[in-house]
Amino acid sequence: MEKNKKAAQYQQRVKELAPKSKTAQMLIKAFLVGGLICCIGQAIRDFAQFTLKLPEKDVGTFTSIFLVFLGGLLTGLGVYDKIGKFAGAGSVVPITGFANSVVAPAMEHRSEGLVLGVCANLFKLAGPVLVYGVGSSIIVGLLYLWLG
């Protein structure tokens, strides 16, 4: 009992004294970088729509593919992690962050071989996103079916 009390007191003190994240500063950085990535996305979209004259339904797909490519490329060049250290959620949330979370483990596990290294670890971080994404879309699909 005495030990638990002491531990609880210590945890409380650590909570109070620990250096805190600079939330306001991080929010601004995330907003700026996240916003910039979205602006680039919009530029790609306009390029697809007005210059390449792609049909309306393909424009979104084209933009996603392009952004994922950029995210993967910047990860491979060792730039995306630096952007991420600055921007936090600003570079994690957009689709480029998803690309980063797939390419990063793939690069890292190259030393363990192509099958059990690269392939087995490819979705180590992105896997949960896919599981929840696919899972929730099945539920929504069933609801649509049920509600007509």
Added chain:
Amino acid sequence: MPRKRMGERTFAFKRPPYVWSSGSIVGDVEAAGPLGEKFDLVLEDDTWGEGSWEKAECKMFEHAVRIALEKCGLETEQLQCMLGGDLLNQIVTANYAARQLDVPFLGLYGACSTMAQALLLGSVLIDGGFLGNAACVSSSHFSTAERQYRFPLEMGTVSPPTAQRTVTGAGCTVLGAQPPESGGRNITTYNGVRVKEATLGKVVDMGILDAANMGAAMAPAAASTIMAFLRDTNRTPDMLDAIITGDLGVFGSEMLLELCDDEGIKLAGKHHDCGVMVFSPDQKLNCGGSGCGCPAVVLNAHILPRISAGEWRQVLFLATGALMSPTTSLQGESIPGIAHAVLIEKES
């Protein structure tokens, strides 16, 4: 009570082992820190020409031993035992380095406390007359530790302000039963530096769950060992020149001072931390350095030379380890800590 024991958990060596020599190897980030010029070897490339970071860490471990042995004029065949470990699963770094060195080997795991654990056990074996010399080693590598404990390196994530950076480095201390210049060897490294006493650590867990706040998780273990040492040997902190912890970092050190303060023990002015010493605040690495390599390289490149030069005469060196794994963290377990201590003295 046995002759060489004091109090609850302290050993007093009857024939205190001599510190013969040191070897230290670090990466470029460590070399850019305040102790940069003191290390024996600096890696420009963190794979050191190897195919993986694990292989590079193994090579660092091996070469830290080779450097230390060369400095005290000992051939690898003459080394009677190597004691050491690292942070990787199954302590593979130490195991594979021992394969290369072909020496009698005891692999140890005490997380980041391994350096002190190795010194303690090495000293016990030498004082007991079982060994004439021993190499005590530990290593860590930023890239291998990140992979095992955190995220892939190229992942763009922000580390919280309490986080510490794993030191890329390996450090080796060679201990011997006789003075270093015995056996006609021409030793210029250390003069009259001996391991006099050692205190065993207990596993202390105050329920910290945050793996990005290791300093706070390990501080209670450090406080427990420091207080046990002072109690067992009837000393006060004023009687020592320095009390040096392994890798509590900036915030963990703060918590250690608080915990000792509660017990009426004032460490301020005497306490230093290798994790704080190894990087400068300008490097913006949050709370400082961590990992097995952190206390190992700071001890061998900075602390031992200072003791030998007489700048510090009596130093309590303790390395702290966080004894969790990624699996236990995911299962919601808190982080237990341990700290072993050795008292290193300059003979007058």
